[in-house]
Amino acid sequence: MKNTFWGKMGVIVAVIAVLCTWLPQQTANASSQLDHVSARAAYAIDAESGQVLYQQNQNQEVPIASLTKLMTLYLVERDVQSGKLNWSDNVPIDKELQKMSKNSETGSVEMKTNEKFTVKQLFDAALIASSNSAAIALGNKVGGSNARFIQMMNEQAKRWHIDAKFVSSSGLDNTDLTKYHYDLKGTDKKAQNLVSASAITIISQHLINEFPDVLKVAKTTNEKVNGTAVMTSNELLPGQPYYDEDLKVDGLKTGYTPKALMCYTTTYTVDGHRIIATVLGAKSSFPTMIKLMKNLKETYTYEQITPRPVALRTPDSNRLLSAPSVSTTTGLWISDDTNLEDLTGTVTATTPLNGMIPTGNLVARKQVTDKNLGLKETVEYCTNTPYYPISYEIWHRNSDFQPINASLAQQSAFRG
Structure with missing residues (x-):
């Protein structure tokens, strides 16, 4: 009995x-019901859970231009939070970086001789106005040298197991960097950063989740650094040409080089849930991103x-x-x-x-x-x-015993 x-x-x-x-699981048909994005690659995730919402050539390593700065800024934030660096620390700006800042093709915030900048000022200049000189100077400060900092970038990418190869802390390729002696020794004269859409999105996820204060800077459209106006390059922010009230964008970063084309990683909220999306190699980044964002909103319910x-x-x-x-x-x-x-x-x-x-x-x-x-x-x-x-x-074992199926959610679960 x-x-x-x-x-x-x-x-x-x-x-x-x-x-x-x-x-998130990588599946070939994950975006089969979503419109194709007019870009080399695209990727979108839920920022908190990492759930993949869209993927297109997501693991293909392509040029990402100034989206590179997101990794640079992550490493800066990490050192600030650990106490190795203070926001108020002064950062040296060498003559080559001063020259770079004055070139209309590589500079967005001019840096004058003997002018002093803090870590915070350069951080803001790099994120808001995509200053190349600011990003490289920050890398020098954190790593001790340009070469060592780029090594740190690649080491961090390996720790996250993402598809990324960095030769620059700013996103400029060697055709520009060599003019200022900032090309990495041993790299090809045309070398550039090659990073996948999934990788730069994951970098952004770490940056936002680990250092949420970055969003205060990311949504800033203009500020002054040493009296110089620093203007945003993100035209989906409030008050900018492509802003859309329904999309609620509050960051993150733009990028462009002739080889990379238009690149853009954005972050926004839908019903209180944060999403991060990336498009790489687009002919027009903002309209392309808007189309992807609206498509996601029409497709998904939380x-x-x-x-x-x-x-x-x-x-x-x-x-x-x-x-x-x-x-x-x-x-x-x-x-x-x-x-x-x-x-x-x-x-x-x-x-x-x-x-x-x-x-x-x-x-x-x-x-x-x-x-x-x-x-x-x-x-x-x-x-x-x-x-x-x-x-x-179980005293009476059944030879065909199988793991027991279980329902994921209660039947009363509701649409968000």
Whole structure:
């Protein structure tokens, strides 16, 4: 009698876990229902979760011009936040950078002999007006030399596992840099930064999420640096020619060289959720970006996802474990023609769940698919509180026992 009871009941012991994050998956048809972008490459993500909303040649390394400065500014912010650098520190401007700043093709903020600039002033000049001299000077300050700073840029890219090869801290290519002796030793005379759309978007994601104060500078349209007017190059900001009230752009960075063409990474919010989007190699960056942004807005709706009990089987045995209940929620962008019930997938435990499970510990993954877009996302489940699981041996094992399917969200989930 006892054996019969556990044989029937053992398989319904559940793990109840918190839905803790979404992991974007690269899929060839992720943007099949969205209009083609008139650019070499494009990419768009949810800034918080990293969910991929659009991708086109997203891993192809192409010239990105001044979008390069986003990596430079990230490394500056990192040193400021760690205490290695202060916003008020003075930054030397050598004669070559002064010359560069006075050239109409490479300069946007003139730097005069004996004029002093702080880290903050150069940071603002590089982000708002895309000053090349400011970016290179900041790199020299952080790295100790131009070569060492570029090495730091490439090292950071490797740590993030992104497609990026940097030879310049400003985005200028060697055809310009060689005139000021800032071409990197050992590189081709025409060498330029080659970075993918996904990579520069991920760099932007780190910059915004780790240092949100950058948005205060990114949305600034004009300010004065040592009495010189610094004007934005981002024409989608409020008060600028391409501003659209429905799109709510508040950053981020533009870029152009004859080889890179028009490049643009922007950030904006939809119903309180931040999105980062990039277009590379466009003939007209602002109209191209506006079209992409409007297309995304027409295609996606943000769905609130409520975690619920999910049944799990440990991968190494037919044992089921119990875990604590949850109260937090998260969400997902899905196409307007897709219901949450259409998101299919199986929840499986990632590792044997033995002993105490700490708060936030990953216990399971589930891949879900938006059938209309073909976009795949991986959901991770984490424990909500520390828990000591009790395992039950299934006495009557079934030879065809399979991991138990579980619904991702409650049926009462609503459209955001």
